[in-house]
Amino acid sequence: MTDPIAAPAAADTPGADAARRQPFDAIAIVGLGLIGASLAAAVTEAFPDAEVVGVDVDARARALAAERGWTARALAPDDPALADFVRERCDLVVIATPVACVDDYFRALADWGFDGVVTDTISTKAHVLEAAADLLPEPRNYVPGHPMTGSEVNGVDGARTDLFKGTNWILCPDADTVPEHFQRLHELITGMEARVVSLRREEHDRAVAIVSHVPHMVASSLVELASRHADDTQSLMRLAAGGFKDTTRVAAGSPKLWCGIAFDNAAALRDGLVEMQGIIGSFVDALEAGDRGAFTDLLVQAADARRALPAAWVPSTDNLLEVRVPMVNRAGVVAEVTTIASSVGCNIQSIEIDHVSEGNAVLSLILTDEGDVGQLSLQLIKAGFSVSFSPILVKEYAHVD
Ligand SMILES: NC(=O)c1ccc[n+]([C@@H]2O[C@H](COP(=O)([O-])OP(=O)(O)OC[C@H]3O[C@@H](n4cnc5c(N)ncnc54)[C@H](O)[C@@H]3O)[C@@H](O)[C@H]2O)c1
Numbered sequence: 133m134t135d136p137i138a139a140p141a142a143a144d145t146p147g148a149d150a151a152r153r154q155p156f157d158a159i160a161i162v163g164l165g166l167i168g169a170s171l172a173a174a175v176t177e178a179f180p181d182a183e184v185v186g187v188d189v190d191a192r193a194r195a196l197a198a199e200r201g202w203t204a205r206a207l208a209p210d211d212p213a214l215a216d217f218v219r220e221r222c223d224l225v226v227i228a229t230p231v232a233c234v235d236d237y238f239r240a241l242a243d244w245g246f247d248g249v250v251t252d253t254i255s256t257k258a259h260v261l262e263a264a265a266d267l268l269p270e271p272r273n274y275v276p277g278h279p280m281t282g283s284e285v286n287g288v289d290g291a292r293t294d295l296f297k298g299t300n301w302i303l304c305p306d307a308d309t310v311p312e313h314f315q316r317l318h319e320l321i322t323g324m325e326a327r328v329v330s331l332r333r334e335e336h337d338r339a340v341a342i343v344s345h346v347p348h349m350v351a352s353s354l355v356e357l358a359s360r361h362a363d364d365t366q367s368l369m370r371l372a373a374g375g376f377k378d379t380t381r382v383a384a385g386s387p388k389l390w391c392g393i394a395f396d397n398a399a400a401l402r403d404g405l406v407e408m409q410g411i412i413g414s415f416v417d418a419l420e421a422g423d424r425g426a427f428t429d430l431l432v433q434a435a436d437a438r439r440a441l442p443a444a445w446v447p448s449t450d451n452l453l454e455v456r457v458p459m460v461n462r463a464g465v466v467a468e469v470t471t472i473a474s475s476v477g478c479n480i481q482s483i484e485i486d487h488v489s490e491g492n493a494v495l496s497l498i499l500t501d502e503g504d505v506g507q508l509s510l511q512l513i514k515a516g517f518s519v520s521f522s523p524i525l526v527k528e529y530a531h532v533d
């Protein structure tokens with residue numbers, strides 16, 4: 133095994149130009165609402181030669197997306213041109229509809245014999261994972277996705293080209309994921325200036341319950357509380373200033389979409405809300421006990437954690453590090469390695485799979501200077517990988533062809 137950290141010289145930079153390569157030529161985006169239309173706009177901006185075809189039941193969404201140049205064409209789901217496009221040349225399908233629609237599209241993809249890459253943007257993974265396993269002809273071609281950005285303005289009217297810039301986009305590869313599919317999606321997402329966070333499928337819904345779904349219900353509860361009191365004092369809502377608005381913005385989101393999200397993640401959301409009741413109860417208890425110390429402790433813990441949240445992410449091209457991991461005789465290397473990297477806060481700027489010889493490949497990752505590289509090294513070694521780390525000069529990274 134190579135010394136995990138120390139590497140004397142700057143490395144060659146295989147794949148260092150990966151971020152701007154066009155990973156897909158013909159993309160179908162199903163659902164041209166906030167997320168799908170923003171994705172169409174961002175992909176078209178980042179990869180102008182890719183053919184982006186949008187699909188939506190709503191004629192206005194189709195018209196707007198096409199008119200703004202976000203899609204080459206926008207089709208109704210039953211338009212025969214859609215089946216032709218998917219059969220003839222589409223190499224990526226992205227499902228960006230509410231979760232309730234996925235079964236129909238997975239069935240259609242199976243009918244059309246689609247063998248390209250499938251991903252989605254759906255906020256919960258419980259149902260879509262089952263549907264992919266049951267309905268897609270090649271479930272290993274499906275890589276679950278979830279952009280961790282959004283807006284309370286749903287529909288095409290909320291869409292914007294820069295929605296994903298500087299944000300995190302979850303991908304959930306598993307042991308069966310085709311490594312090149314993950315690599316191409318990684319290129320697509322980083323090409324839009326978002327970064328990929330790999331997460332184990334079984335962890336996804338519990339994680340987002342805590343950072344997204346519980347907060348949404350708490351925001352709705354805050355508005356409900358104020359609304360009840362506003363009935364008595366009509367002027368109350370006019371007093372709502374920055375604090376109230378910052379903590380409740382998301383409550384204006386689509387109730388239909390959020391009800392779908394909540395019920396596809398019911399167990400984790402329920403547990404999170406119960407835990408939340410307990411935390412609010414701690415404030416109540418401290419007040420009733422006149423315990424300023426306990427009350428202050430709660431505030432201090434929250435303030436420290438909130439202040440430690442990273443500000444908007446800016447891609448770093450300084451102090452890059454190449455990690456090389458032999459992939460021989462082991463399935464699921466991409467999923468394992470990228471998940472470990474994300475779990476210790478490391479950011480993978482690009483991924484390359486070097487096919488050294490028949491049956492012999494090396495996974496090469498370019499990391500930015502974030503996260504705990506020591507932990508990454510330890511955990512990879514603990515998981516049985518033979519890894520080497522080499523610093524890269526920024527100049528080399530920028531100029532390799
Ligand atoms: N809103 C957010 O902040 C956010 C963030 C990340 C992920 N997501 C997820 O992404 C997905 C899309 O969310 P959104 O906010 O863009 O919703 P949205 O309501 O803005 O857009 C959904 C679009 O899908 C279309 N649609 C509905 N049924 C369809 C069908 N059968 N065929 C084709 N199109 C259909 C609608 O007409 C609409 O244009 C959801 O699964 C959501 O959970 C949302």
Ligand SMILES: O=C(O)C(=O)C[C@]1(C(=O)O)C=C[C@@H](O)C=C1
Nearest residue numbers: 255279280281282283284344382
């Ligand atoms: O409105 C926003 O700013 C969001 O980021 C929306 C948000 C979130 O709660 O974090 C909402 C649902 C998603 O699945 C992802 C993102």
